[in-house]
Amino acid sequence: MGLSTASPSSGDPGQRPVHSNEVLNLGPYTGNEPNYSNDGFEMDRLPSRPENEVQEPYSVEDKSRGNWRIAAIMLALSLSLFISALDQTIVATATPTISAELHSGTGYVWIGGAYLIANAASSNIWANLSDIWGRKPILLTAVALFFGASIICAKAINMPMLIAGRGVQGIAGGGLIQLITIIISDLFSVRLRSLFLGLIEFIWAIAGALGPIVGGAFTQSVSWRWIFWINLPVCGTAFVLLLLFLDVHNPKTGVLDGIKAVDWFGSFSILGLTVMVLLGLDFGGATFPWSSPKVICLIVFGCLMSLFFIYSEKRLAKYPLMPLGIFKNRSNMACFIVAFTHGFAFLGQEYYLPLYFQSAKEASPLHSGLLILPYVLAEAALSLAAGLIIHRTGHYLEVVWTGTALVLLGSGLLIDFNATSSLAKIICYQIVAGAGCGLLFFPPLLALQSNVPQDENAAATATFGFIRNMAMAMSVVLGGVIFQNGMDTRQSDLLTAGLSDSMVKELTGSEAAANVMVIQSIADTLQRSVVKDAYAWSMRNIWILYTSLGACGLLVSLFITRQHLSVEHVETKTGLKEKQPLTEPRQNESVSEP
Template sequence: MQKINSSANDPVSQADKDVSTGRESEMGIGLERTSSGRDIYDKGSSASSGIPGVIPEYHELQPISSAPGPPGSQQDDEPHRSKVRVIAIMVALSLSLFVAALDQTIMATAIPTISAELHSASGYTWIGGAYLLANAAGATIWAKLSDIWGRKPILLSAVALFFGSSIICATAVNMTMLIVGRALQGTAGGGLIQLVTITISDLFSVRHRSLYLGLLEFMWAIAGGVGPLMGGAFSQYVSWRWNYWINLPVSGTTFVLLLMFLDVHNPRTKMLEGVMAIDWFGSLSILGLTLMLLLGLNFGGETFPWNSPTVICLIIFGCAMSLLFIYSEKRLAKYPLMPMHIFNHVSNVASLTVCFSQGFVFIAGEYYLPLYFQSVQEASPMHSGLLILPIVLMEALMGVTAGVVIHRTGRYLELIYIGVVLLTVGNGLYILYNATSSLGEIIGFQIISGIGAGLLFQAPLISLQAGVSQEDTATATATLGFIRNLATSSSIVIGGVVFQNCMKTQASGLRAAGVSAAITTELTGGDAAANVMMVTKIKDAAQKLAVKEAFASSLRNMWILYTCVAAVGVVASASVMKIKLSKEHKETKTGLKKKSDPDTPGARIPQAVSA
């Protein structure tokens, strides 16, 4: 391998280095040369997968030796990794992402069936909420564990946990067992989504890596598209339990492939040092505040009155835990989950606000539109899976399109403006949905909302990364991913609270329309979502129309809430600054800092540029 002159003032040496670097980038799996002559993998500064909840990080790797070859050969420029090994690794990583993404959408059309079979209406929101909440809480922990003990063992642990938790869900005999299984699944799924992107960042150069991140985007789109269809088909024609059994052969194959073919460097960190490096207090406090706030909102007006001590204490202590979390991140944590200096600049806060708004709103469409289809439109689970395809496919298509536009032009601010407006308009149009809405309205409104949501998957992330120093890119990205996951999990619970409390007010109207007391009891309050299939069994046309309008009215109030949250994103977007995206790359070192290492720099002050 050609030796590199360490003198930065030698123009000939520098020219040779530039040519070598360009050749290596074209090879895809490149090596970047340092002043010491050591070879390390090339790492990107701000590449994003465009996948919701995916958090890329970039890590220092040790030299990898390769078989010697003649000067200028490919062996000079990339580590010795056969095509078969690369294909096997990518298949395993793609399958890992697929099952984790699939379980976010496959339940949307199956939940009414599950709630009815397990005789638990209260579990309707928590089947999805438990998965997303655990996903949000666990993702950053998995990333930190992989930094400390290496990618392969932690990734295998996440796959194994996903496998085991899928068995728990598939064999659940009551709603409590199912929700526990879903929480464990969400914990593992958060790790899989996180670690797949991190591992790809370790394996490939930044230019070649984009091809594989595009593959992940495609896998996410496939999971989003087929998930509701599979969920509806299994629930209607086989059993809802197959929504979980299907994970076993996929995750089992993934485990074997990763065990046999994944060959990334594992740092040797002492167990005690690694355990002490984890931000335990921050992790526990953010989990505590989230659970207490969401439980308080979920219990309020349904399980307990809003003025009950239980609800009041949960909400108050949840808010108090947020203060403890902020204090921990600012004062106590040596390696914080969410560095507070990221929030020092208005543009960064605005980008995170847009991200929260998008995450809060887009998941509601995917989760609650099937409820509208099955209750008001009398669609079967399978049919509702087909009806949800417009928004899912548009989100996937626009997510890929936004990534291409940003990559080619460096422009992201325009995408944010268009996205927040269309997301608000699309969800505002959902308010018009009623018992007589046409198929054109159902599809058209979803397309508008889907375009807006899809444009906002990557653009806020790029804006945030451009507004922080290179050393803070990974932690800023992790913060955005956490906020997006927190938004999606809280959205499902809060939306369910609004819907259930609104349905409770419909009882008098249903009785006035002649609906029997027994059916009215089943279709109002917390029982509404679980008993949605009862709508098709009502024979009297006037009574059936009254029930449909009751569902539509309750859902309408929920869409008003989501439209207001989307409008917050419109307001926040006005404060997002336009920053020139740098093409230069500086390596980001992560892991446990030594005492001699400099302190982590804070977020840089973004400098706006003119169009």
């Protein structure tokens, strides 16, 4: 089974594209596909196909990059993605224990939130740096930074130190996730990358499955600090493999030239808007009233920073983080909105389902990790299936529509969860929700990549990732706010049940999520039942939010257009010599599809 693909070519940028080796040999190359050059490439010139026509896969040999090298590259990329994805969910089952040990109930949301906010804020910056200095050195930097941040987290002696370490981890994780997707897009044709992206997203989902279990096992059996120590050997192995085998184009851009080319205004403004908006949303209603000057200033200035970011990208940046032309196409906008609704649903559900299990169902950290397995295993299986289906047929729209429908249905089913829900109901509902999220990891990205010029592929991919990461961060932060406000609303019920004022204080507001273990210490059966009902009711409000966004995603997915997934490919060249400044006229600024 040949895994070879073309190595970076060194000729004229407008040269005839070379074939990517189509891995599975699932069908004969018919020889009747036209060759599309990326020079002056316009998507609306592609031949239309009947909607029910199956696009046959191809088998094209090219031995310039061997099977073992591609296997080593994919192993290194998979390990890098694995640790980044693992750290998004591994803390979910351990967070109550960590918060209690470090004596900070208010830090519950920020153990996960700091990682996700930094992840979202940094993703486009990493892509911009890789366009300037090349993918390999920037990816190696991200792996090394993740290694160092994991040590900080493992050695944390208080909550501020842990949150700071998680923030640095998030910055590095943003680079890992974005650069891995971009490198796969650089290496393989649009058609073939569906297979490898499906594999990568399968690994992401498996990491999500293992995260709560590993986190719960370490927390119960050893120490929560091993959640972070485990990253070190994985990072080290990935770093060595990338150093030895990754052979993408290296532009050798000078340090000073590269620094001058960085979109500094865009970088600082996107950091500012992300952090300020998410901090404002997190503080509102929980830490401070929504009318508090702190909350209002954070949200208002965050929104103003977004206006400056748009101005910077349009007028100031020579090499922008986010080319605004990609937003002019209706299909592209639909892809971005679907990415947002998907990111909001999948990580929020992975993050808050363990809280439901530990509170309403009185599960231990390890048991809650096992209970969420139906969700993440369905997610993993369907993400891999999506890659195989798209590689085989070339059709992605049907996958997107099915995924958005299942996300809506699955999120709606979670609203039915309560303190007495049966195990069968818990398993079945999670399978539906997880299947929908698994189908949406990368098909919207393929729809986007097939609709933008080759030289904007990295920026479009990073923008897609930024929007999804922003949704993931907002999901955790807003979910925490909704949950805390819900527990505050049920405070009178807890007092009526006869719980002491001190106990009620522990079980409401910002302390509620960190004190789920207190439930098991309540001797009175009726009082314990009232507390579990309060937790389940507060979680129900989170599921309602996810269901509403799921409906939005389903509606918007209807505006994504169908494009031919080409088997022709020219590997992207990075560096300033290959980048066309925004100030120069572009031949293919917009790729609209009626």
